[in-house]
Amino acid sequence: MFDMLARQPDDPLLALIGLFRKDARPGKIDLGVGVYRDETGATPIFRAVKxxxxxxxxxxxxxxxxxxxxxxxxxxxxxxxxxxxxxxxxxxxxxxxxxxxxxxxxxxxxxxxxxxxxxxxxxxxxxxxxxxxxxxxxxxxxxxxxxxxxxxxxxxxxxxxxxxxxxxxxxxxxxxxxxxxxxxxxxxxxxxxxxxxxxxxxxxxxxxxxxxxxxxxxxxxxxxxxxxxxxxxxxxxxxxxxxxxxxxxxxxxxxxxxxxxxxxxxxxxxxxxxxxxxxxxxxxxxxxxxxxxxxxALKADWMQELDGMRARIQTIRQSLAAGLKGRWPSLAAMADQEGMFSLLPLSEAEVLRLRADHGIYMPTSGRINIAGLKTSDVDAVVSKFIAL
Ligand SMILES: Cc1ncc(COP(=O)(O)O)c(C=O)c1O
Missing domain, CATH: 3.40.640.10 (Type I PLP-dependent aspartate aminotransferase-like (Major domain))
Structure with missing residues (x-):
């Protein structure tokens, strides 16, 4: 009776992970997935967790x-x-x-x-x-x-x-x-x-x-x-x-x-x-x-590592805001927003162009996970956004 079931659409964010994986370009950047990433692109296990x-x-x-x-x-x-x-x-x-x-x-x-x-x-x-x-x-x-x-x-x-x-x-x-x-x-x-x-x-x-x-x-x-x-x-x-x-x-x-x-x-x-x-x-x-x-001791160590993650996100936030506000003045506000995410004022076509031309992945809503960026990639990514 399973033929009575309609196939469910893939969750768009999970589908994006699949697309990213399939992209063979070495410089691709995943701003879609909602997990913390460190400077090496890894989602680390806290020392205190280990x-x-x-x-x-x-x-x-x-x-x-x-x-x-x-x-x-x-x-x-x-x-x-x-x-x-x-x-x-x-x-x-x-x-x-x-x-x-x-x-x-x-x-x-x-x-x-x-x-x-x-x-x-x-x-x-x-x-x-x-x-x-x-x-x-x-x-x-x-x-x-x-x-x-x-x-x-x-x-x-x-x-x-x-x-x-x-x-x-x-x-x-x-x-x-x-x-x-x-x-x-x-x-x-x-x-x-x-x-x-x-x-x-x-x-x-x-x-x-x-x-x-x-x-x-x-x-x-x-x-x-x-x-x-x-x-x-x-x-x-x-x-x-x-x-x-x-x-x-x-x-x-x-x-x-x-x-x-x-x-x-x-x-x-x-x-x-x-x-x-x-x-x-x-x-x-x-x-x-x-x-x-x-x-x-473990709590103190966990807090220290968490502080480091937050600081990394905030630093990249500041750089993105400073870089993007030239093209979108309202994005100066990103500097004062909080957490891993911000929503960029991009059209669906622009999101898809970033994906196709530069291997920069985000959902069509324009939501970016700031922790998905390495500090060394910020300037290059900003220039791709500005050139849209
Ligand atoms: C706002 C919000 N609430 C709840 C959750 C649920 O988290 P989980 O079920 O993975 O603990 C998430 C996960 O992304 C979230 O972004």
């Missing part, structure tokens, strides 16, 4: 089942890293297969609670809309970022949130907005928190790049001011980028509530949803994160 893995190999006593909630110690440590513990809010979490698993459990929970709609600022990470739709939620889209002027459309965001109905959910990127790099100021976060509280909305915050923006603490300032102001929230965390654990599928979903009883009830529902889907989360990545965060 050390924690070694320790695990020697000390781990069992591979027995861990339970749908996952490891409570990992969850506590991860929550502390967000500073969520400092808000004094009641919270309960469940370990998940990556940030995607966290978002899917959150979406299923919302649907089960009777939430019908979720507000989503566009553009966003494409999987957001797919996950929410798959869970049966209606997406209420609003424009979040204007590519030609490189500005966050904060007025449009406020208008959308203000026009929402009590009981609607709203997806918020904690920091390092994917794909735009657009930044919300602390004051804007406070304004959002006040509207969310006033309108009775339920925020779902996606924290997938902590440490890649301004710093581990700075990247959760908005999240913390939101948590201080709203009665309830869901926070989906991915450890994929922050710990470089992409394929280990490591993440968590936290429910913040007005009382511990309510938070625990939310957790029991999240765990029940996990049980009927994948049963229990993979644990190797979470055990590594736990090993790092439990050890002062």
């Amino acid at each position: 050390a924690a893995e070694k320790a695990l190999l020697e000390t781990q006593q069992t591979k027995s089942y861990i339970g749908p909630e996952g490891d409570a110690v990992y969850l506590d440590l991860l929550w502390s890293l967000t500073g969520g513990n400092k808000t004094g809010r009641a919270v309960a979490g469940v370990q998940t297969p990556g940030g995607s698993g966290a978002l899917r459990l959150a979406a299923d929970l919302l649907q089960g609670m009777g939430v019908k709609r979720i507000l989503l600022g566009l553009p966003s990470w494409p999987n957001h809309a797919s996950i929410f739709k798959a869970a049966g939620l209606e997406i209420v889209a609003y424009p979040f970022f204007d590519v030609p002027s490189q500005t966050v459309l904060f007025d449009r965001m406020v208008e959308a949130l203000d026009g929402a109905s009590a009981g609607d959910a709203v997806l918020l990127h904690a920091s390092c907005h994917n794909p735009s790099g657009g930044v919300l100021t602390s004051l804007q976060w406070q304004e959002i928190a006040a509207i969310v509280e006033r309108r009775g909305l339920l925020p779902l915050v996606d924290l997938a790049y902590q440490g890649f923006g301004r710093g581990l603490e700075e990247d959760v300032v908005g999240l913390r001011s939101l948590l201080a102001a709203v009665p309830e929230a869901l926070v989906a965390i991915s450890s994929s980028k922050s710990f470089g654990l992409y394929r280990e599928r490591t993440g968590a979903i936290f429910a913040v509530a007005a009382s511990q009883v309510l938070a625990d009830t939310a957790r029991s529902n999240l765990a029940a949803l996990a049980r009927i889907s994948y049963s229990m989360p993979p644990d190797h990545g979470a055990a590594i994160v736990r090993g790092i965060l439990e050890s002062e």
